[in-house]
Amino acid sequence: MAHSDNSLVTGRISGTLGKELVFREWEGKTVVAKAPRKRKGEPNSKQAETQEKFLLASRYARAIIKNTDKSMAEAYATVLRPRQNVYSRALEDFLSPPKVKSINTRNYKGATGDKIAVRAIDDFRVVSIQVEIYAANGTLLEEGKAVQENNGLDWTYTATQLNGTxxxxxxxxxxxxxxxNEGILVVSL
Structure with missing residues (x-):
């Protein structure tokens, strides 16, 4: 990819030249790149799945930008990387699910009020963590929301049911x- 500071030769060119080159304006510079080629044939199932996911991500990003409530667009704007705009940041967030890094059960002994610590990360923001506790036979003992700690990474769930085994x-x-998007981690005691 070539770059130009809008010299006499390139001026303020934009568009396609002979289906070979594409000229774009980016941050005050003219960027020259190879023209994209149209794919031949039908996409395979993995490609079709990726295209569908990208289509949904694109709709999400457009909705963030077009929403009359600009709070989410402003929130994304605060975490932009160089040469990134709100649309691409929202698109990236949609395509990147959160990851649960750890579940700390050191303070969980099966009693009511015991604490389970969960650490989760995301490229933008984790908004909630649901904790589910299943007995050895597979029955759901309890479930509920964890509370975010002040460090922004850790969440704490307080047990509400007795677990004898x-x-x-x-x-x-x-x-x-x-x-x-959801990210899941399961631990067995």
Missing amino acids: LAGTKINAIATDVPG
Whole structure:
């Protein structure tokens, strides 16, 4: 890709030249790139799935920009990287689900009021964490929302039911981000 500071030769050119080159204006410079080629044939199932996901991400990003409530667009604007705009930041957030990094059960002994700590990250923001506790036989003992700690990474869930048998207990932590993507981690005791 070539760059120009809008010299006498390139001026303020934009558009396609002979289906070979594309001229664009980016941050006060003219950028020259190879023209994209149209794909031949039908996409395979993996490509079709990726195209569908990108289409949904694009609709999400456009909705953020067009929304009359500009609070989300402003929030995305505060975390832009160089040469990124709100549209591409929202698109990236939609395509990147959160990750639950750890579930700390050190303070969970099966009693009411015991604490389970969950650490989750996202490229933008984790908005909630749902914790589910399953008995060894697979029945759901309890579920509920964890509370975010001041550090912004950790969440704490307080148990509300007695769990007499810890062996074989499974704990699911489900993190949700702004676009509604989910990341899940399961630990067994």
